[in-house]
Amino acid sequence: MKKSVTTGMPWLAAALLFLLANTADARVLQVWNCTLNDGKTVADVEKVSADWLKAAHSMESGKKLEVYLNFPMTGNAEAGSFLFVMISPDATSWGAFEDSYEGSAASKSDSAWNAVADCSGSSLWNSVKME
Numbered sequence: 001m002k003k004s005v006t007t008g009m010p011w012l013a014a015a016l017l018f019l020l021a022n023t024a025d026a027r028v029l030q031v032w033n034c035t036l037n038d039g040k041t042v043a044d045v046e047k048v049s050a051d052w053l054k055a056a057h058s059m060e061s062g063k064k065l066e067v068y069l070n071f072p073m074t075g076n077a078e079a080g081s082f083l084f085v086m087i088s089p090d091a092t093s094w095g096a097f098e099d100s101y102e103g104s105a106a107s108k109s110d111s112a113w114n115a116v117a118d119c120s121g122s123s124l125w126n127s128v129k130m131e
Contacts, residue, residue, distance in 0.1 A: 027127040028094040029087050032119040036080035044116045045069060045082065052113060055105035061096040062106065064089050084119055087127070094124075 036045065049069055056062035070083040088094035101107050113119070 026091070027087055027089060027129075028091050029085055029125040029127050030094070030122055031125060032084040032086075032122040034082050034084050034117045034119040035078065036082070036117050037115065040116045042071065042082075048109065048112050048116050049084065052106055052109045055109050056097070058105045059097070059100060061093065061100045062104075064093060065097065082117075091126075 034045075036042075046069065049067055053065065053067045056065050056067075066087040068083075068085040068087070070085060072081060088097060
């Protein structure tokens with residue numbers, strides 16, 4: 001499942017963190033566009049997501065991560081499509097998680113993820129709560 005926004009472009013990670021660091025208290029959302037593999041179900045996605053999050057929480061840099069699965073209810077979404085959203089408390093935390101991902105407990109669950117869904121691309125979002 002893990003295909004980093006910055007794979008192959010370390011300069012992009014540095015630029016993103018610099019820009020996001022200027023928005024204190026802003027959460028960082030990494031959003032993957034996913035499609036269920038043939039024969040797989042929402043229950044399969046929920047299982048691998050829960051397992052992945054448990055592994056991420058076992059990492060020092062992943063203790064505060066949140067994960068949401070978003071399934072379309074209506075509209076013109078492709079059959080079997082969904083969003084996997086990982087929320088980090090801030091850009092520094094997101095960067096620390098990215099830096100420690102390779103070889104981590106969470107990375108070891110990538111093959112299980114890939115067996116259930118194709119999450120071919122992701123984007124990084126800066127989330128600022130309005131009150």
